[in-house]
Amino acid sequence: MLTSSLVLGATAGGLNTGDILFQLIMFLVLLALLKKYAWGPLMGIMKQREEHIAGEIDAAEKSRTEASKLLEEQRELLKQARTEAQGLIENAKKQGDIQRDEIIALARTESDRIRESAKLEIEMQKEQAVAAIREQVATLSVMIASKVIEKELSAADQEKLINDYIVEAGDGK
Structure with a gap:
């Protein structure tokens, strides 16, 4: 019974400082071990992770800025490029208009030249035709006149x- 009263007494009101001191030392050792082997590397990993994330954020910001x-x-x-293309289009339109005007002017000049050439050729053909007709009329007139003269004139009249x-020919000289 005595032992049971000691155990009961220890639990009932007495402080067991040896156990408390042992538990406190064990807790401090555990804390030191946790700090050295768990908390330190964990904090190092967390610090590395924080630096990595900060680096990624900086890189993302730089990438976004770039x-x-x-x-x-x-x-x-x-x-x-749009301005240059618009300028090229305008320049091409101007060049096209200039070329169109030149082609039209050239065509008109050529048309006028061909028209004048045709007029001259027609005039020459007309003159040649009139000359040929005159020649034929003169020849026919001479033939008709000679026929008429031969029939109507006697030898004395001729x-x-x-x-x-x-x-008359002598007086004309």
Whole structure:
């Protein structure tokens, strides 16, 4: 009974400082071991993770800034390309208008030249035709006149005509 009263007494009101001290030392040792082997490496890993995440955030921010800058450059280049394309289109239209006007002027000049050439050729053909007709009329007139003269004139009349012609020709000189 005595032993049971000691155990009961220890639990009932007495402090067992040896157990408390042992438990406190064990707790401190456990804390030291946890700090050295668990908490330290865990904090190191957490610090590395924090640095890695901060680096990733910085890299993402740099990438975003660079992408924004590149996007702005691309927009500016696109604007310049559109301006250049518009300028080229306008220049091509002007050149086309100039060439069209030149072609029209050349065609008109050529048309006028061909028209004048045709007029001259027609005039020459007309003159040749008139000359040919005159020649044929003269030949026919001479033939008709000679036929008429042969039939109507006697030998004496022919002689008189020849002499009159000779006199006229002589006076004309």
